[in-house]
Amino acid sequence: MVANSTESPTLRDSALPDMPKTGPFRKRIGLISVVACFGGLLFGYDTGVINGALRPMSQELGLTAVSEGVVTSSLVFAAAVGAVTCGQICDMIGRRRTILYLALMFFLGTLVVVLAPNVALLVVGRILLGLAVGGASIVVPVYLSELAPHEIRGSISGRNEVAIVTGQLAAFVVNAIIGNVWGHIDGIWRVMFAICAIPAVCLFIGMLRMPESPRWLVEHNRRDEALAVLMSVRTEERARAELGAVEVVAEASTGDQRVGYRKFVFNKWLVRIVLVGMGVAVCQQLTGINSIMYYGQVVLIESGFAENAALIANIAPGVVAVLGGFFALYMMDRVDRRTTFITGLSLTTTFHLLIGLCSKFMAEDNPLRAWVILALIVGFVASMQSFLNVAVWVWLAEVFPLPMRGVGIGVSQLFGWGMNGVIALVFPSLVAGVGISGVFFIFAIVGVVALIFIATQVPETRGISLEKMEEGVETGMAYRFREWRRMRDEQ
Template structure:
């Protein structure tokens, strides 16, 4: 097909919709696309959260007999796999398409979840958790990209943020299923296998759902499939807007085609781009060093350490899931009201204060009967500010700061470092908890929170209310323009 004539005769041949084509309005069809594709986010959340509770059972001597270090490996092997999966996910979606890559990821989610559920030894469990992590990392990059490319510009932020909502929903469902199964069948040692196996169900839903969804129109244009791209746009846009948007996409693709292929070399030799990489990596890391995923992965163990029984800890931990979902909805609302820096600084300040309180209370009140409930109230408060303020900003900032031509390689790099930091926290937390105790461990996280506040105050740009072109101009001239101000 002639790439210089994207709106030519081939498009006209495909403009008429077939009788069996969906009768849904563009908004309804986009909602369906968001619902189905974000099952990738739901799986992300469930598979990272289910270990929070399942570890208590699989660690028992008559099961996998895990040491604290092996507990860390079981939890963090998924995170190391996710780091590699994030890098590979972007490249594979560029090569095979967003939709097809999500279909592949659904298969990996399914078989890896069953592999974990059937694992006879801790070593095999670690291998399948790593494979599961490849799918988690791939979904963390591919699903937001697919949503962004399917959404109209005015709704992109809200639609893409639905993936974050599905992630915390998946974590809540994992906590809830752990509590139900652990309390009803807690005397059955292998109940952890059912906790892990449940993740195969949304994987099937994701695979079946993606079979009926279209490919990203932007990816189709890159492949020269202009007619297919137009048909997709007509299903998610108003009729008169589809052709104009197709032309706009083609103009951007043509403009990028005249440039040299993006490479990592530019991050080393171009000062303003190198600075953006530093900021992006910093944002990805500070999301982890505050200890959010210590609560996500080991919240049940923390509550058990504080004095709850195993069954009570499983139930109490669901409160962290409920507040995460609620706070994410609040965070989506806050994004339209306050600047990114303001929201981030509020979240980091409050989570750091909460970490300090957990450390102090653990030192001074651990012998009091109300101590377990005090720690629960602190973890819930932490998750409220983390998921309501810090978490929504993290992925948004990383997706906004890089120029278009370097956005793919830039996002892949910073997400890789974020997952590596996540892996480090997941591996070290149970060792620290058993080695230096609850109090000192959370003082370490509080110190990480202080470093995060300093980083955001000094380097984080304000991106709210600016077009990507305005941001790029600001970043190019960072020595004369203070990008931290609105």
């Protein structure tokens, strides 16, 4: 909707017939989400497998602390490129086709890593996987949010984050089993990576039978196809009403304003939402969650665990991440995004402080030290997954207007993945330089700054249709937090 529109933002949503809470339409949406979330599962496994594979890989290939950081962060920096690139690609060729190409890239990257004879080719394979991971981090949430009815959009698109942490947990469990049973075999880390090929094949085959995003189809003047897709996941009355709402927005965006980057430079509110999106993505990474997901075994060894014990103990954060993900799905359609962000950052900052204090003041020969730090790490991961990770991915998939949705989330995640890569690259050196306590004190200070940013800049998206959200963002109404929430509650 253009900025000078006088149409009430409550009219579109109130005109939509209710969706049945059970039946074939909900089942169809559920099936689509399961298939698409294989992309999230691949994301999780490929980012988590390095956690246990790094030490045997280092021993075989002779990696140093610096080259360990390079191997780990190469995937993450590539993911930043994949995120911003696939944001544009999925806007051009469609969400479904992009996911199919990403499945092929996951498979190719896995093949290169497994067969890599040296560090150079290993990094090449990690870069290919990173491009696929970054692309999946953008396209899958957008695809799910555009197919789901707004009443359950949070819980449907949030399933991708649960799939991510499930993939990470799977990597931790596989690593623990393989490492403890066959860890003496040369090249065993290659087997850890090879398992990633299985979900890549499942994603490709599954997406061959899935529909395209109806909103993307409308944006590309394929109205009849969009209606057919909507009628497969909505009642006919709801499908026709929703199509009409989408068409109103699509017709209002014409000319250059329909094109990615050029869409937002003419509107100060769109510039602002891109900056806010970048800030939210960076804040998510500055919690340091991925330092635990990538280097959890290293942190636990530094805390006092033996190597094999750390490999097993590392499963605990993975388990609570999955449990927290399901809790987050339960909250997605019940609790406002801003509330979950503020709650999550408050908890994670508290745990950062506690981990730093325990690491600094508990003696290294104290037998309780390792277990106390493990418990605090588990609490940190549970807080992060319950209140931040799912909510951030869902919010990013909801907040940008349709003509720039892929680009908006892509640019945001370019900065998010970039910060992720910086942390992955320097974390081993930081631990060596200032110790665990110093690292987590830094995370705590950054957490306070992130809290202030979230409280003052982030608009609410829960319970608001994508079309109404577009109008609120383009007119600046969404930044008037109290009035925006009251308008939503009155609809």
